[in-house]
Amino acid sequence: MSHSDTVPLHQSSQSDIDEIESLINASVQSGPTTVLPARPPSPPRASIPVVSSSPFIQSNLPPPPPLSSSNQKVPSVPAPAPPPPPSFGASGFGPVPNTLTEPVWDTVKRDLSRIVSNLKLVVFPNPYREDPGKALRDWDLWGPFFFIVFLGLALSWSASVKKSEVFAVAFALLAAGAVILTLNVLLLGGHIIFFQSLSLLGYCLFPLVVGAVICMLKDNVMLKVIAVSVTLAWSSWAAYPFMSSAVNPRRKALALYPVFLMYVSVGFLIIAID
Amino acid sequence: MERESTKMWEMGFVPSSDDTFSKPAPGSDEPQQSGWFRRFTIAAYKPYFDVDTSDVLDRIKESLFPFRGDFNEKTATNPDLYGPFWICTTLIFVAASIGTFVTYIAHKLKKKEWNYDINLVTWSAGMFYGYVTIVPLVLYIILKYFSAPSGLVQLFCLYGYSLFVFIPALCLSVVPLEIFRWVVAGVAGFMSATFVALNLRAHIKSAGERWFLIVAGIFLLQLALAVVLKLYLFTVTV
Numbered sequence: 047m048s049h050s051d052t053v054p055l056h057q058s059s060q061s062d063i064d065e066i067e068s069l070i071n072a073s074v075q076s077g078p079t080t081v082l083p084a085r086p087p088s089p090p091r092a093s094i095p096v097v098s099s100s101p102f103i104q105s106n107l108p109p110p111p112p113l114s115s116s117n118q119k120v121p122s123v124p125a126p127a128p129p130p131p132p133s134f135g136a137s138g139f140g141p142v143p144n145t146l147t148e149p150v151w152d153t154v155k156r157d158l159s160r161i162v163s164n165l166k167l168v169v170f171p172n173p174y175r176e177d178p179g180k181a182l183r184d185w186d187l188w189g190p191f192f193f194i195v196f197l198g199l200a201l202s203w204s205a206s207v208k209k210s211e212v213f214a215v216a217f218a219l220l221a222a223g224a225v226i227l228t229l230n231v232l233l234l235g236g237h238i239i240f241f242q243s244l245s246l247l248g249y250c251l252f253p254l255v256v257g258a259v260i261c262m263l264k265d266n267v268m269l270k271v272i273a274v275s276v277t278l279a280w281s282s283w284a285a286y287p288f289m290s291s292a293v294n295p296r297r298k299a300l301a302l303y304p305v306f307l308m309y310v311s312v313g314f315l316i317i318a319i320d
Numbered sequence: 321m322e323r324e325s326t327k328m329w330e331m332g333f334v335p336s337s338d339d340t341f342s343k344p345a346p347g348s349d350e351p352q353q354s355g356w357f358r359r360f361t362i363a364a365y366k367p368y369f370d371v372d373t374s375d376v377l378d379r380i381k382e383s384l385f386p387f388r389g390d391f392n393e394k395t396a397t398n399p400d401l402y403g404p405f406w407i408c409t410t411l412i413f414v415a416a417s418i419g420t421f422v423t424y425i426a427h428k429l430k431k432k433e434w435n436y437d438i439n440l441v442t443w444s445a446g447m448f449y450g451y452v453t454i455v456p457l458v459l460y461i462i463l464k465y466f467s468a469p470s471g472l473v474q475l476f477c478l479y480g481y482s483l484f485v486f487i488p489a490l491c492l493s494v495v496p497l498e499i500f501r502w503v504v505a506g507v508a509g510f511m512s513a514t515f516v517a518l519n520l521r522a523h524i525k526s527a528g529e530r531w532f533l534i535v536a537g538i539f540l541l542q543l544a545l546a547v548v549l550k551l552y553l554f555t556v557t558v
Contacts, residue, residue: 318417
């Protein structure tokens with residue numbers, strides 16, 4: 047398979063193209079043929095690249111048989127496509143297993159571990175951590191969803207009358223509030239990405255969820271006020287770096303005040319529901 | 321062609337998974353989308369949020385001095401929607417929380433059972449957002465009819481900032497003296513109504529003879545808002 051190139055291709059790209067073509071031809075012939083690449087084989091790859099939001103997960107599948115051996119059946123697994131050249135960004139394709147056929151528990155475990163890691167990064171900000179942008183890259187919406195629903199449920203359990211209205215108001219306030227806060231930053235000329243911001247605001251709600259659970263269990267007014275104040279301060283402190291870095295410094299207060307307002311109103315709702 | 325796609329790949333052009341909702345950077349030259357769907361882009365509303373913290377604080381301070389009457393001129397070039405929206409939202413929260421607190425204290429003093437009334441939040445939201453949206457809209461139409469047109473966003477801006485004075489008034493109304501509450505509500509209503517009336521009078525005096533009616537009408541409307549607020553939030557039946 048030689049190409050009369052007018053533009054010389056990169057060495058690895060050429061070998062990759064040749065590999066694809068040879069594999070296509072092999073499958074077209076639909077027989078157990080030997081797969082002999084025209085060039086020396088590229089280094090063995092792990093498996094099929096599937097684009098997902100966490101590209102660095104280890105593969106569960108065994109490595110495919112080396113391609114240069116003869117008398118081997120073409121693997122029934124779909125052909126591994128070439129890996130990206132080294133100039134790729136962090137969000138490129140990587141060796142990821144086929145997530146459709148893995149056990150459900152694996153999927154759930156992976157999502158849960160992502161939620162926990164995002165939570166640790168967002169709510170316990172550590173100035174010495176190695177990769178400050180990791181929480182932003184690996185954003186997801188499951189965590190915020192669980193927290194909002196759980197907060198609504200906690201408030202609804204605590205309420206003695208009109209439980210479903212309380213849940214509805216809490217849910218609407220939090221969901222609409224997150225969207226409005228993001229739009230506010232965008233309108234003020236800030237630079238954030240919509241879903242990342244929703245994700246971060248949802249994760250910063252976690253301390254208030256803890257406060258709501260405390261208030262649900264103990265009914266003492268003084269304790270409620272103290273618990274809610276502490277968790278409110280914690281939530282605001284967690285959200286501060288993300289929001290303040292997104293806008294022009296002259297407008298920082300304009301972007302931060304609504305965040306504070308939303309958390310204070312949620313905190314007030316937690317105290318008032320009894 | 322496969323050649324071109326591999327070339328782009330080599331150059332590092334990758335659709336980033338972060339680019340889910342990328343908006344054009346501010347100041348970038350996006351070609352003007354024509355048609356009705358332009359209303360639904362963020363870029364269409366950015367010019368109304370082009371204020372700094374100091375601008376917003378200045379405008380709030382101005383709204384506390386109703387007799388100057390020059391708010392409209394000062395904000396003519398740069399009317400903003402940030403102030404009205406967030407003042408309204410703050411007002412909703414303050415109204416709901418103070419109303420709740422007042423009924424709580426009243427019930428506890430009489431040793432009666434008290435339940436949180438979630439309707440306070442929803443009703444005050446409807447009242448404030450409705451007032452700041454509908455009244456300027458109607459006024460805009462009326463002014464157009466009397467050929468003294470004022471920009472719609474300027475009217476929103478004016479009404480939004482005029483409601484600021486209710487925030488300290490509500491905070492002061494926690495004091496459980498009935499006469500004190502009426503005085504506070506009256507003063508706040510009067511200040512707010514004068515603010516709106518004088519600013520509008522300066523604008524529409526030039527055109528039409530009916531200006532007095534219009535100005536008097538909006539003055540009374542703002543006063544009515546203050547009275548309704550007082551009655552709804554602070555009428556405690558134990």
